[in-house]
Amino acid sequence: MENEEKKLTQEESLRIIHEMISAAKNDVKSDSFIFLLWGWLVFIASVTQFILEVMNIENGSMAWLLMPLGGIITAIHFFRQTKKEKVKTHVSEFLKYTWIAFGAAMAVIMFFHQWGASQILPIIMTLYGIGLFISGGALKFTPLILGGIFCWLCAIAAFQIEGIYQLLIIASAVFGGYIVPGYLLQMNNKK
Amino acid sequence: MFHDLDPLLHSQLRLSIMSLLISVKEADFSFLKEKTGATAGNLSVQISKLAEADYITVKKTFKDNYPQTSCIITKRGIKAFEEYVEAIQAYIKKN
Numbered sequence: 001m002e003n004e005e006k007k008l009t010q011e012e013s014l015r016i017i018h019e020m021i022s023a024a025k026n027d028v029k030s031d032s033f034i035f036l037l038w039g040w041l042v043f044i045a046s047v048t049q050f051i052l053e054v055m056n057i058e059n060g061s062m063a064w065l066l067m068p069l070g071g072i073i074t075a076i077h078f079f080r081q082t083k084k085e086k087v088k089t090h091v092s093e094f095l096k097y098t099w100i101a102f103g104a105a106m107a108v109i110m111f112f113h114q115w116g117a118s119q120i121l122p123i124i125m126t127l128y129g130i131g132l133f134i135s136g137g138a139l140k141f142t143p144l145i146l147g148g149i150f151c152w153l154c155a156i157a158a159f160q161i162e163g164i165y166q167l168l169i170i171a172s173a174v175f176g177g178y179i180v181p182g183y184l185l186q187m188n189n190k191k
Numbered sequence: 192m193f194h195d196l197d198p199l200l201h202s203q204l205r206l207s208i209m210s211l212l213i214s215v216k217e218a219d220f221s222f223l224k225e226k227t228g229a230t231a232g233n234l235s236v237q238i239s240k241l242a243e244a245d246y247i248t249v250k251k252t253f254k255d256n257y258p259q260t261s262c263i264i265t266k267r268g269i270k271a272f273e274e275y276v277e278a279i280q281a282y283i284k285k286n
Contacts (some may be wrong), residue, residue: 010279010283013201015277017276020210020214020226024211024218024226065285083254085219086218087219087222089214090215092216117216
């Protein structure tokens with residue numbers, strides 16, 4: 001790169017364009033940490049509530065107090081990541097807005113819904129599916145796309161049943177939709 | 192040989208910078224340095240030339256009290272880059 005005024009041939013020009021575009025493209029790495037964090041938090045909360053309900057222990061839904069903790073960890077993580085970030089890709093920006101929209105939709109539903117309790121978990125799983133499917137498509141990472149489809153199938157199953165067994169379905173949804181693709185993404189990023 | 196090529200883009204490092212910036216939304220100086228393999232001094236000079244031509248916008252900010260330079264390609268830069276690629280393609284077709 002030092003010989004700045006060297007005459008370029010058309011082949012050299014094309015090679016430079018190709019190499020640099022490829023170099024920028026290869027820099028798109030998604031953050032597996034967030035998928036694993038939320039996957040495990042929801043998994044632990046749903047399984048804990050299920051066990052407490054089966055044992056007839058009151059206030060089993062307190063297990064979901066893990067969610068605000070997840071929100072705080074996510075905020076700190078993104079604050080640190082933004083500081084370290086050397087490049088903003090179109091894909092990373094697109095994903096950022098997708099997951100902000102997901103979070104906003106979740107908040108609207110959680111705080112303002114008028115449905116019965118049995119409708120909430122299937123709707124949340126449907127939203128999971130949207131976020132995962134879009135992320136997988138944008139990153140060209142099939143496990144996330146399949147994870148999204150799996151969440152939708154879990155949502156269909158959860159609409160069919162009521163009560164505490166929905167908790168086991170959401171645990172399965174996050175296991176197949178977040179945790180497994182999250183670890184595969186982590187392995188993929190290390191390559 | 193190249194009659195219609197933009198002289199500002201027809202340079203190894205400036206073309207590299209523009210090719211990187213056309214692929215991303217925003218890139219900071221260290222990213223451009225790492226990907227192009229250029230020296231900081233040379234990179235600064237070429238970034239200034241591209242900014243003077245309004246092909247890129249340079250943003251200077253502070254992160255953890257350290258100055259940080261990030262670059263974004265402008266609409267004019269995108270148009271120039273596209274015209275440059277078209278000119279090369281036209282040349283290849285002719286030959």
